[in-house]
Amino acid sequence: xxxxxFLECLDELLELPPGTVAFGDALEQHxxxxxxxxxxxxxxxxxxxxxxxxxxxxxCRTADDLAALFPGRIAQ
Amino acid sequence: MAHARIGGVRIKGIASAVPAAxxxxxxxxxxxxxxxxKIAKMTGVYSRRVAPAGTCASDLCYAAAESLxxxxxxxxxxxxxxxxxTQYPDYMFxxxxxxxxxxxxxxxxxxxxDLNLGCxxxxxxxxxxxxxxxASGLKRVLLLAGDTATKTASPQDSSxxxxxxxxxxxxxxxxxxxxxxxxxxxxxxxxxLKHLYLPAGGFRTPxxxxxxxxxxxxxxxxRSDEDLHMNGSEIFAFTLREVPKSLRAALAFSGWTPxxxxxxxxxxxxxxxxxxxxxxxxLKEKMVLVLGEFGNTSSASIPLAxxxxxxxxLQAQPMKLLLSGFGIGLSWATVALMAGPMVMPELVEVP
Numbered sequence: 001x002x003x004x005x006f007l008e009c010l011d012e013l014l015e016l017p018p019g020t021v022a023f024g025d026a027l028e029q030h031x032x033x034x035x036x037x038x039x040x041x042x043x044x045x046x047x048x049x050x051x052x053x054x055x056x057x058x059x060c061r062t063a064d065d066l067a068a069l070f071p072g073r074i075a076q
Numbered sequence: 077m078a079h080a081r082i083g084g085v086r087i088k089g090i091a092s093a094v095p096a097a098x099x100x101x102x103x104x105x106x107x108x109x110x111x112x113x114k115i116a117k118m119t120g121v122y123s124r125r126v127a128p129a130g131t132c133a134s135d136l137c138y139a140a141a142e143s144l145x146x147x148x149x150x151x152x153x154x155x156x157x158x159x160x161x162t163q164y165p166d167y168m169f170x171x172x173x174x175x176x177x178x179x180x181x182x183x184x185x186x187x188x189x190d191l192n193l194g195c196x197x198x199x200x201x202x203x204x205x206x207x208x209x210x211a212s213g214l215k216r217v218l219l220l221a222g223d224t225a226t227k228t229a230s231p232q233d234s235s236x237x238x239x240x241x242x243x244x245x246x247x248x249x250x251x252x253x254x255x256x257x258x259x260x261x262x263x264x265x266x267x268x269l270k271h272l273y274l275p276a277g278g279f280r281t282p283x284x285x286x287x288x289x290x291x292x293x294x295x296x297x298x299r300s301d302e303d304l305h306m307n308g309s310e311i312f313a314f315t316l317r318e319v320p321k322s323l324r325a326a327l328a329f330s331g332w333t334p335x336x337x338x339x340x341x342x343x344x345x346x347x348x349x350x351x352x353x354x355x356x357x358x359l360k361e362k363m364v365l366v367l368g369e370f371g372n373t374s375s376a377s378i379p380l381a382x383x384x385x386x387x388x389x390l391q392a393q394p395m396k397l398l399l400s401g402f403g404i405g406l407s408w409a410t411v412a413l414m415a416g417p418m419v420m421p422e423l424v425e426v427p
Contacts, residue, residue, distance in 0.1 A: 034235065034309070035115065038308060041316065042312075054309035
């Protein structure tokens with residue numbers, strides 16, 4: 001998956017217009033919530049075939065942190 | 077992972093009962109504001125049945141059992157086993173099954189006990205009841221499954237307050253023919269115990285004045301240690317990790333493919349989670365959902381879904397069913413079985 005596709009997935013998950021979420025953005029500013037966390041687990045399971053540990057996911061603060069959960073699987 | 081093939085046991089009927097009192101999403105807006113709609117969109121729960129103070133899980137199971145025995149024309153003294161799956165007993169002890177034996181007028185020649193399981197409990201109960209029927213020569217058994225989880229959900233905890241509903245159920249089992257075979261897959265992962273539990277009030281952490289004080293927690297919800305605690309993301313991750321494997325194992329064990337299944341009835345946990353799960357396992361078109369009307373009713377959710385959605389076909393014909401319960405424990409159980417035609421009374425409403 002390309003980095004742009006990854007960001008588009010986050011836009012869709014957070015119900016934001018395409019192009020809203022960028023690397024470096026704090027997730028909190030885009031309405032990241034417990035509901036979004038569940039949605040991200042499903043997204044990861046669908047796109048990467050595995051869901052990250054919720055404990056690791058809880059530590060993520062930016063889109064970069066989320067991408068780092070899948071090393072080598074999101075092309076720059 | 078435990079597998080069990082049990083033959084010669086037949087489900088004769090299923091009945092379910094819910095409290096008459098409804099609580100809808102509009103009732104949640106004063107406490108949760110706009111968040112209520114967002115949560116409902118994910119959980120799929122727009123209405124729930126809530127037991128009034130003084131109504132226990134055993135009362136709902138009693139109503140279901142009474143209706144089922146009447147419709148089956150079962151004499152009370154013909155029942156030799158009564159097994160109750162619940163996490164909301166009448167008393168800390170004795171088992172509520174003992175009280176129900178007396179209330180239902182069953183004979184003293186009846187074995188009765190409780191099973192303390194929740195979301196996976198109906199399928200575990202079916203395994204226990206059918207195993208005992210097959211192995212011990214019992215003639216008639218009632219499996220009751222019910223919970224009143226609304227009684228332990230903090231009204232200020234968005235992860236639980238809008239999710240749970242109350243219900244009870246009764247399933248009648250008798251010896252069947254050689255063709256009646258159930259294929260079970262069962263499992264447990266106690267390392268996840270604290271992701272879904274009631275922290276205090278038992279003997280590990282007894283009730284004190286402190287344990288019943290509601291406080292704001294790290295997750296932004298307000299609850300006491302005597303309120304149900306659920307870490308939704310951990311439960312979802314557990315479900316993704318274990319349940320598809322369990323579904324595939326039960327299907328492989330039975331020799332069925334997803335296409336052979338007439339109806340997939342999962343524990344009614346959360347609509348978003350179930351839709352994802354069903355899509356991943358090729359069972360989406362077969363899935364039965366009643367979350368919108370009843371919420372997550374814990375151990376009663378599978379029989380309640382069958383009463384609400386499969387009553388007509390199951391009264392008329394045999395169906396290939398895949399039933400799967402998963403959650404608190406953490407624990408899971410799936411069964412592939414052929415059921416029907418059977419007696420299925422109308423849903424009972426308890427005042």
